[in-house]
Amino acid sequence: MTSLTRLVLNPRHPAAKADLADVDSLHKTLMRLVPDHIGPTPRARAGLLFRAEPGPEPVLLVQTTDTPDLTALPTHYGTARTLDLTPLLSTLTPGRTMRYRITAAPTVARSAGNPTPHPVTGKRRGKITHLTGNEAIAWWQRRAAAAGLEPVTVSSLSRPFPRARITRSAPYFTLTQFDGLARITDTTHLIHALKTGIGRAKSYGAGLLSLAPA
Structure with a gap:
């Protein structure tokens, strides 16, 4: 449930x-x-x-x-x-067009010189960069595709991130609300994304994907 x-x-x-x-x-x-x-x-x-x-x-x-x-x-x-939400989830089938909304924290890790390896995994990651505008829309289109959705239309709106104190351990996030229509391409991936969220800052009001019949 x-x-x-x-x-x-x-x-x-x-x-x-x-x-x-x-x-x-x-x-x-x-x-x-x-x-x-x-x-x-x-x-x-x-x-x-x-x-x-x-x-x-x-x-x-x-x-x-x-x-x-x-x-x-x-x-x-x-x-x-x-x-x-069980009745809604049972209606999600490939090819169906749905209305969607998500407020997300679009980010990308961009290398600058020689990034320091992660102390546990050893992987080298660049600095986390917040995305806005067309870069944020492109980010959402990639994440939507991975979540079993093919966006047909996309509109974006900057959303506030109210935080009383910003520190290195508790950083600021740039949030963007995405709305539009999308076709379902993969039900399994989509239900997983609906239940677990998409992107960063899930503890701070980002990542919740909502769907409704078009």
Whole structure:
């Protein structure tokens, strides 16, 4: 089972106001929705992905592997409605055209001189570079193809990354929202991408792919 929750935050609630201003705080609040003590990578194990939706009111889409525990949220934090995505996933067949939306963190590792080898893997990686504009769109087209989608149309929109403190260990991400139509090419890869997310910054409101019938 995979669940999707539409959470409308109460903008006057102190905790909601703090979460809207700092994605780290928001991530900690949303982790209350999933079970404790589920391993060293709890977000991934719980399948927690989320995205802030554009619009006049603060709306979050929150995806989890199991039904979220909405009672764990602060009282009067917001109103929520949870749906089981299983019926939608069962309709995904090759050749079908779907509407999609994803807010992602497009990046690429670009070499500069002689990059330092990774201390464990020994692989040499360049500096992580954030992509915008046409480079970001090209990034999405590549990632969509790997996820079993062939984009037919693509529009992009820069999205905010609200973070109270930026450090080397907690870096800033450039987020881009992609919308459009796409044809399904591989159902197995697509369902995997839907459940696990795409790209970096999944703990910070990126990577959640949403589909709806065209």
